[in-house]
Amino acid sequence: MNFVLLFLITIFSLSLFFYGRSKTKTISIKENIKLNALPKFYGYYLVLWCSIPALVFLLVWSLFEPVIIKSIIIETAANQGAIFSDKNEANLIYEKIKAIHLGTYFGDIDSILKESALAYAKFINLFTNSKVVLIFGIIIASVIYSLKKIKNNNKARDDVEAILKGLLFVSSLIAILTTLGIIFSLLFESIKFFSVINVFDYLFGTNWSPQRAFVRDASSITAAEFEELKDAFGFIPLIAGTSFIAFIAMLVAVPIGLFSGIYMAEYASIKVRRISKPIIEILAGIPTVVYGFFAALTVGPFFRQVGENLGLTVSSESALAAGLIMGIMIIPYVSSLSDDVINSVPQSLRDGSYAVGATKSETIKQVVIPAALPGIIGSVLLAVSRAIGETMIVVMAAGLAANLTINPLESTTTITTQIVMILVGDQEFDSPKTQSAFALGLTLFIATLILNYIAQRAVKKYREKYD
Amino acid sequence: MSNIKIKSKNLDVFYGDKQALFDVNLDLNEKEVTALIGPSGCGKSTFIRCINRMNDVIDICKVTGNIEMDGMDINDKNLDVVALREKVGMVFQKPNPFPKSIYDNISYGPKIHGKGETKSELDQIVENSLKKSALWEEVKDRLDEPGTSLSGGQQQRLCIARAISVNPEVILMDEPCSALDPIATAKIEELIDELKKTYTIVIVTHSMAQAVRVSQKTGFFHLGKLIEVGKTEKIFKNPDNKMTQDYITGRFG
Numbered sequence A: 001m002n003f004v005l006l007f008l009i010t011i012f013s014l015s016l017f018f019y020g021r022s023k024t025k026t027i028s029i030k031e032n033i034k035l036n037a038l039p040k041f042y043g044y045y046l047v048l049w050c051s052i053p054a055l056v057f058l059l060v061w062s063l064f065e066p067v068i069i070k071s072i073i074i075e076t077a078a079n080q081g082a083i084f085s086d087k088n089e090a091n092l093i094y095e096k097i098k099a100i101h102l103g104t105y106f107g108d109i110d111s112i113l114k115e116s117a118l119a120y121a122k123f124i125n126l127f128t129n130s131k132v133v134l135i136f137g138i139i140i141a142s143v144i145y146s147l148k149k150i151k152n153n154n155k156a157r158d159d160v161e162a163i164l165k166g167l168l169f170v171s172s173l174i175a176i177l178t179t180l181g182i183i184f185s186l187l188f189e190s191i192k193f194f195s196v197i198n199v200f201d202y203l204f205g206t207n208w209s210p211q212r213a214f215v216r217d218a219s220s221i222t223a224a225e226f227e228e229l230k231d232a233f234g235f236i237p238l239i240a241g242t243s244f245i246a247f248i249a250m251l252v253a254v255p256i257g258l259f260s261g262i263y264m265a266e267y268a269s270i271k272v273r274r275i276s277k278p279i280i281e282i283l284a285g286i287p288t289v290v291y292g293f294f295a296a297l298t299v300g301p302f303f304r305q306v307g308e309n310l311g312l313t314v315s316s317e318s319a320l321a322a323g324l325i326m327g328i329m330i331i332p333y334v335s336s337l338s339d340d341v342i343n344s345v346p347q348s349l350r351d352g353s354y355a356v357g358a359t360k361s362e363t364i365k366q367v368v369i370p371a372a373l374p375g376i377i378g379s380v381l382l383a384v385s386r387a388i389g390e391t392m393i394v395v396m397a398a399g400l401a402a403n404l405t406i407n408p409l410e411s412t413t414t415i416t417t418q419i420v421m422i423l424v425g426d427q428e429f430d431s432p433k434t435q436s437a438f439a440l441g442l443t444l445f446i447a448t449l450i451l452n453y454i455a456q457r458a459v460k461k462y463r464e465k466y467d
Numbered sequence B: 001m002s003n004i005k006i007k008s009k010n011l012d013v014f015y016g017d018k019q020a021l022f023d024v025n026l027d028l029n030e031k032e033v034t035a036l037i038g039p040s041g042c043g044k045s046t047f048i049r050c051i052n053r054m055n056d057v058i059d060i061c062k063v064t065g066n067i068e069m070d071g072m073d074i075n076d077k078n079l080d081v082v083a084l085r086e087k088v089g090m091v092f093q094k095p096n097p098f099p100k101s102i103y104d105n106i107s108y109g110p111k112i113h114g115k116g117e118t119k120s121e122l123d124q125i126v127e128n129s130l131k132k133s134a135l136w137e138e139v140k141d142r143l144d145e146p147g148t149s150l151s152g153g154q155q156q157r158l159c160i161a162r163a164i165s166v167n168p169e170v171i172l173m174d175e176p177c178s179a180l181d182p183i184a185t186a187k188i189e190e191l192i193d194e195l196k197k198t199y200t201i202v203i204v205t206h207s208m209a210q211a212v213r214v215s216q217k218t219g220f221f222h223l224g225k226l227i228e229v230g231k232t233e234k235i236f237k238n239p240d241n242k243m244t245q246d247y248i249t250g251r252f253g
Helices: A002-031 A039-079 A087-102 A111-151 A156-196 A199-204 A223-229 A236-267 A270-285 A288-310 A319-343 A347-355 A360-389 A392-397 A415-423 A432-462 B044-051 B081-087 B102-112 B119-132 B152-165 B182-195 B208-214 B232-237 B242-248
Strands: B004-015 B018-029 B033-037 B061-069 B088-091 B170-174 B200-204 B217-222 B225-231
Touching: A002 A039, A002 A111, A039 A087, A039 A111, A039 A156, A087 A111, A111 A156, A156 A432, A236 A270, A236 A319, A236 A360, A236 A415, A236 A432, A270 A319, A288 A319, A288 A392, A319 A360, A319 A392, A347 A360, A347 B088, A347 B152, A360 A415, A360 A432, A360 B102, A392 A415, A415 A432, B004 B044, B004 B200, B018 B044, B018 B200, B018 B217, B018 B225, B033 B044, B033 B208, B044 B061, B044 B170, B044 B200, B081 B088, B088 B152, B102 B119, B102 B152, B119 B152, B152 B170, B152 B182, B182 B200, B182 B208, B200 B208, B208 B232, B217 B232, B217 B242, B225 B232, B225 B242, B232 B242
Parallel strands: B033 B200, B033 B217, B088 B170, B170 B200
Antiparallel strands: B004 B018, B004 B061, B217 B225
């Protein structure tokens, strides 16, 4: 039905475009007046007025229709004697009714369900009919309004501008609101978590074993159980593991990325640049899961083998393997960004340095790099936040046990890995175990936020104006 | 008559397939200011960039012919370019101080060449260079401020000080005043007058008046060829060549 409506709205709008265009043309010729806008703007004006109100109405209606029908049906079912004790059972009955209506229900059908299904069919019908009627009503009303405006030779060009501006504004509003929505959903779930687990126990605890709280309703935790859970959600091992792996990754990515960026910008001939730059950027396009199994299946076992030969115990899932591969993943970001900032350092600075007799490497070290430093810091911090947020590689290659260790050969875990582990599989959404994922998400979000803030401050402070 | 410091003979320069200089024969006298004039794109800048081998920076640039400084072949493939540029300083069209402090801008060159090993020696070099470029009085209390915080004219004098700091023999100036206002220009010109006692100076300029004011010798370039060269007075009062005459009287260019 909705597709038919969309189709009709499109057809109407298009025909109105041509109508509006020719209509204003004839008016201007017949009455010999100067139009306030080009004829096509009157066409656009009609199109926008015909389509936007109807589309908005359709969208809102489609959002609320199921909710309203559901509450009505559940109520009628209850009136007919259906028994349900809580929301979940009510939902179940509603789904059954819907399935009967669609003919996909194969269980026993009692009289209550049958009656309700009939009622459901009735309501669906009613709602669809009223939707169609209302939409046509809206279209007719808005078209009449806009036609009247056009007859008065309105400033259609300005009006179209205003409507478009409104559309753009709504788009950015949606972007901002969804972000806010994500933050608030994180925040509320985290608050639930922190009502059970003390914030300080979480922030400074050194033991992370959330499975102890598995399938335990947060509201029914006894004092004894609480004591037991108190030290199950220690954040320290996770942030330590995260920073450690990110550190190893940066150890790989920053020097290699920066040096390759310098080579690309300063030394490589145009020919080399044209071939090698895309190749490096291909690295950035490889899905992280591919890096992940490369790390888990190739690099990890290789390190263990080497370790065995050297007489070291190396876990086959190690921070070293994960960090190394993550570093390789990040190289193109550092390389390509620093290449860009180095390229944007004006040639006149290099000339000035050469002119006092500096060599190329002296010029790069003492003039070009300092001038490009803010951009380089920015690219490095961007790489750090990618390293911290990266999930797939660590899930596959770093292990799951929350070890508090600084031995790169042992397995360790990160915040993102734990979020994945907690939310994979069947969940009890009241359990502190599940809610801890949101707390972790929130902490990660705040950490990256702080990092970005520091990055911006650093960039501002060290920005050397070279113009 | 003063000694010839730099001598070019049959100098040709190519940018890729395009020839930028044709058979230039030009002698520059020691401790004298030589002005190079001519319309844009005539090869003046290309010529002075041959003297300190700045054209090396441009990949597609090829220099043939002969150019000598004190009998030393500048175009020699085995020449130490760093040592050459230590002797031949350069000031650019647009002031290009490094994004460093005023002090570091000046001490950069000496440090690279290992001059001024102690802090006090370096301080001395910085002070002398700034004094020679007539900037000392204006900046002596704020040497640690960034060079880019100075005004345009001050920045250009800072760049001159930077060129002087490594104690060169020749200073090349590529339209040093084109980005400056008349007052700053006057200061730079005064400075050039002072500097010529110590250094051999080559200045590229678009201002005929400036050439007359600062130089003793003038060369006129057109389309990559050196059309006429001679004493500044003669070039501007009584040039031999019709084209020079037309150019200095403003008939073209």
